[in-house]
Amino acid sequence: MTSLPSNLLGVFENIPPADQEKIVTGWSHPRSIVSFRVNHLKCSRTEVIEELKKASLPYTVWPSWEEAFYLDKEHEYALRGLEMYKTGKIYVQSLSSMIPALCLELEPGQKILDMAAAPGSKTTQMASMLHCKCSIVALEKFGVRLEKLVHTIKAQGVEDCVEVVKIDATEVVAHYSKDEKGNKGVKMFDRILLDVPCSSDGRINLSDDRTYKWYSWEKSHSKSTIQLEMLEQARKMLVDGGKIVYSTCSTSRRENEDVVQKFLKTHPEFTLLPSPIAPDYTLEDNMNRWYPSTMMEGFFVAILSK
Ligand SMILES: C[S@@+](CC[C@H](N)C(=O)[O-])C[C@H]1O[C@@H](n2cnc3c(N)ncnc32)[C@H](O)[C@@H]1O
Secondary structure, eight states, X not given: OTTSOGGGGGGGTTOOHHHHHHHHHHHHSOOOEEEEEEOTTTOOHHHHHHHHHHTTOOOEEOTTOTTEEEEEGGGHHHHHHSHHHHTTSEEEOOHHHHHHHHTSXXXXXXXXXXXXXXXXXXXXXXXXXXXXXXXXXXXXXXXXHHHHHHHHHHHTTOGGGEEEEEOOGGGHHHHTSBOTTSOBOOOOEEEEEEEOOOOOGGGOOTTOGGGTTTOOHHHHHHHHHHHHHHHHHHHHTEEEEEEEEEEESOOXXXXXXXXXXXXXXXXXXXXXXXXXXXXXXXXXXXEEEEOOOSSOOOEEEEEEEO
16 A cells, blocks of 8 residues: 555545455556447447447447447457447447446436536436436536537437536526426426546546546545535435435545435435445445446445435
8 A cells, every 4th residue: 555646545544455455456457448338319239239240349248238348448449430439329438337327227208317417428328228218407517518418418319308407416406496487396306317526536547647646635525525415406306216326436435435324314214225236345235336447447326215
């Protein structure tokens, strides 16, 4: 641990030593694959397999979800050169980033809120999984990020079922506390994805200081305050029987288990559900960690049901 940059030690607060080692191993061996998923609105899985075979690109189907594929990173350039990539028939996305949508138990007809949506990987994944037979409201606070979100939505052809709103998600309940006719009553959703802004320490690559030189305990702590505020906002907009998926690409407890536990302390009506995708590790009941590795970025998911 002594050879680590000192600013990173704050990540390990209250993490067992064996898990600290797993994290450092992951940071030392960055991802060696490129992964993507099929966009069902533009093509089928069979067409994707045909195009991969035609291009002689050796691929593997992700065992956790057969709509996702991965290749050795050395083939990324060739993959991005394929027609199906350029036309939005496939979407390059990390495997860990695909997990939250798979945890939401999505069904056609649902009203879905994506509270931190840009650049739109998960918004468009949900739209594709439901063949756009749903309505998704995608929130983003920052203008430049919002432009990326709008671009992704267009490129993936899911404009019909996604409404984009530029707003600070810590204030969204106030925004929705009146309907279009001015009647009181908060807009409600069946599913809420809370892929919160986080410290992104799950993406650190120790051989590239651009991926960690900005990290500090203080920044991580201030993110955790915003994360809890967002979870509070989500709670107020969830229908009874609905689900919230809280996710981060952080490995610190501060931004993961601690946030969820603080929330559960004041809202015992919520319970944690097990993940349908096997986690690497569960520090507390049903809170799921995937450690950074050559396959995945470090990731956390908690599924909250009311
Ligand atoms: C982890 S990224 C989301 C990634 C996205 N879900 C995806 O899969 O493509 C978090 C996003 O939240 C945005 N954000 C940060 N603070 C916010 C806030 N207060 N309200 C809404 N969005 C916010 C960031 O600009 C960033 O785009």
